Amino acid sequence: MKPYKPAYYRDYLSLDAILNAQSLRSAEYNNDQESAHDEMLFIITHQAYELWFKQMLTELDSILALMSQQPLPEPDVALVLHRLQRMNKIGPVMLHQVEILETMTPMDFLDFRGVLYPxxxxxxxxFRxxxxxxxxxxxxxxTTHLRLDDRDNARLDAVRQQPSLFVLLEGWLERMPFLEWQHDDNGNDDGNNQPRYAFWQEYRLAVTAMFDHERQIMRETMPDERTTAQVLAQIAASEQSFSALFDETxxxxxxxxxVKRLSFKATQAALFIFLYREYPLLQLPFRLLESVIALDEVFxxxxxxxxxxVxxxxxxxxxxxxxxxxxxxLQGAMKYRVFADMSALSAFLIPRRSLPALPPNVSSMLGFSFEK
Ligand code: HEM
Incomplete structure (x- = not known):
């Protein structure tokens, strides 16, 4: 066994390297040879971000490795969730650091901005x-014009070929067994391979009933015919948006x-999870979906x-x-979303009281298996 060398704080944390890694370009290039006071804050803030990015990548790499398993062992779903939650906790820290940098005024920034190009x-x-x-x-x-050097481009190219979290999550959702569960009118498993449509037919009926109910209430409560017609048209549009959910083509x-990125099968699985999240078997998948939506929000x-x-x-x-x-x-803040299809599923939720009751065999599969 290797002889144990006592650890020393400075060495363990490589502080010599980290604390000597702030080279002020203003000291080098400004004509008066004086460094700009706020450049230190600018560099340290960026470095702190890069450290947090590194921690996020560490979590994400382990999440990707876990999610690549087929089948994904159940305890690992909890681990994925745990690590996603850690990534989400880094979010507020990233947000708050902006405030510290904002103590630099635009004039302070101009003292050294000129030496940063390009x-x-x-x-x-x-971040990429x-x-x-x-x-x-x-x-x-x-834009894809990022002005990266060959080394950085090679790093990105290597990752471009690998499945992303979105792809792995989609595959996992598609493999969800409850999409294949079947039952007859009495709730018994009928044993022949008639997958998923039984549930979705019932869901469609429930959706129609919900909209019929809304229409009826609007007709009874709207003040005049014109408003009623407007509201009914809106209800018809919402109902129409559901149609893609029931028709793969x-x-x-x-x-x-x-318009959509997530596959049909994965979308149905995700929606099922959202609708019946109270069932124990669906709790972890539900929280996992919530976590990726939250992560999108963090970014x-x-x-x-x-x-x-800026x-x-x-x-x-x-x-x-x-x-x-x-x-x-600003456009990037709107457009660069990865899990937008997951958050958009909220549009397809219906109130709990309108949900089709699951047949006993399905609900027992989703429950605690040790309960009689
Ligand atoms: C004075 C402070 C800052 C200013 C004025 C600023 C300005 C900008 C501008 C104008 C861009 C667009 C690209 C370009 O044309 O240069 C950009 C992109 C970016 N900045 Fe900053 N930035 C500041 C601080 C930071 C900090 C502290 C970070 C933390 C790492 C950061 C990370 C990024 C990233 C990751 C992008 C790429 C965003 C994307 O393409 O979606 N910036 N910044």
Whole structure:
């Protein structure tokens, strides 16, 4: 066995390397040879972010490895959830750091902004890796011109070939066994292979009944015919949006148009999980879906917050990386979402009291198996 060497705080944390890693370019390039006071804050803030990105990537890599297993062992679902939750906790820390950087005024920033060209946050490879590993597609990007060097491009290319969290999650949802559960009118498993439609037919009836009820209430309560007609048209539009959920061909054409990304099968599985989340077997999958939706939000919030800071700092100027600056960042905050199809499922939920009751064999499979 290797002889034990006592650990020492400075060495263990490589503090010599980290604390000597702030080289102020303003000291080097400003004509008066004086460093800009706020450049230290600018560098340290970016470095702190990069460390948190590294921690997020560590969690995400382990999540991807766990999710790549087929079948995914149940205890590992809990582990995936736990690590996703950790990533989500890093979110508020990332948000709050913006406030510290905002103590730098636009004039303070101008003291050294000129020496930063053409570097920019565009070149944060760890941020790009996070986006790609989560599942952001190149086709979603507003620009692919990131001005990366060959080394960084090679890192991104290697990851581009690997399945993202979105892809692995979609595959896992598609494999959910309850899509194949069958039952006859008495709730007994009929044994022949007539998958999933029994449930979805019932759900469709429940949806129709819900809209009929809404129509009836509106007819009785609206003040005049014109308002009634408007409200009825809105109800008809909502009802129409449900149709893709029950018809794979319609759904797939939406997918081809780029309106939807998640597969039909995975969408149905995710919706089933949302609808019947109270069942013990569906609790973990439900919380996992909630966590990826929250993670999308973490990134959107950060993007939005970063964009506001940029507006305050440089107004409508272009970025050092050559983008339109604020406009580009704001659009990104809206557009760069990976799990948007999961959050959009809320539109297809119906009230608990209208939900079809699950047949006994299905509900016992979803419950605690040790209960009689
Ligand atoms: C004074 C503070 C900051 C300003 C004025 C600023 C400005 C910008 C601008 C204008 C862009 C668009 C690309 C370009 O044309 O350069 C950008 C992108 C970016 N910045 Fe910042 N930034 C600041 C601080 C930060 C910090 C602290 C981070 C933390 C890592 C960061 C990370 C990023 C990332 C990841 C992008 C790429 C976003 C994307 O393409 O979706 N920025 N920044």
């Amino acid at each position: 570097a920019s946050g565009f070149q944060s490879v760890q 890796l996070l986006e790609m590993k989560l599942g952001l597609q190149d086709s979603q990007r507003l 319609t759904y797939n054409s939406l997918r081809e148009q780029g 959107s919030l950060w993007r939005y917050r970063h964009a506001q800071m 507006l305050r700092m440089i107004g409508a100027r272009i970025g050092t990386g050559g983008s339109s600056g604020y406009d580009y960042l």
